[in-house]
Amino acid sequence: MNPTPQIDIEVLSYYLQEQSEPETGLYVFAYQITIRNLGQQPVQLLNRHWIITDGNGETMEVQGAGVVGEQPVIEPGKSFQYSSGTHLDTPVGTMQGSYEMIDAEKQLFQAEIPAFSLQMPGKLH
Numbered sequence: 001m002n003p004t005p006q007i008d009i010e011v012l013s014y015y016l017q018e019q020s021e022p023e024t025g026l027y028v029f030a031y032q033i034t035i036r037n038l039g040q041q042p043v044q045l046l047n048r049h050w051i052i053t054d055g056n057g058e059t060m061e062v063q064g065a066g067v068v069g070e071q072p073v074i075e076p077g078k079s080f081q082y083s084s085g086t087h088l089d090t091p092v093g094t095m096q097g098s099y100e101m102i103d104a105e106k107q108l109f110q111a112e113i114p115a116f117s118l119q120m121p122g123k124l125h
Helices: none
Strands: 007-015 027-037 043-054 059-065 079-088 092-103 108-119
Touching: 007 092, 007 108, 027 108, 043 079, 043 108, 079 092
Parallel strands: none
Antiparallel strands: 007 027, 027 079, 043 059, 043 092, 092 108
16 A cells, blocks of 8 residues: 555644533544545545544554545545544644545555644643
8 A cells, every 4th residue: 555645634623612521631622624636536535544642642543434434435636524523631632644545446545644733722732
């Protein structure tokens, strides 16, 4: 499986104050991901792999089929956007990972998801 530069992944993360309970050590975050196909052929997202690291350096891995119950096909020049969330035991952390994708020629590849921060406002990482 070879990485491809033809997939662009953009992430926005948000702290969800109304769902968090800092007094009990629950910090909830949402993230919105846009996956753009900059290549010349359609691609399909098959699986996801996340590495979530809290402020204490504890990591959790999440793997599974698709995203938000879908295994979207993304046509050339198009994008797919979805929102999801996670929780941490600390007010700051990071997420990073990859999507396993397949192209029209049935070649599997990894699209890397760059590390992004999860941060309660007012807390420095």
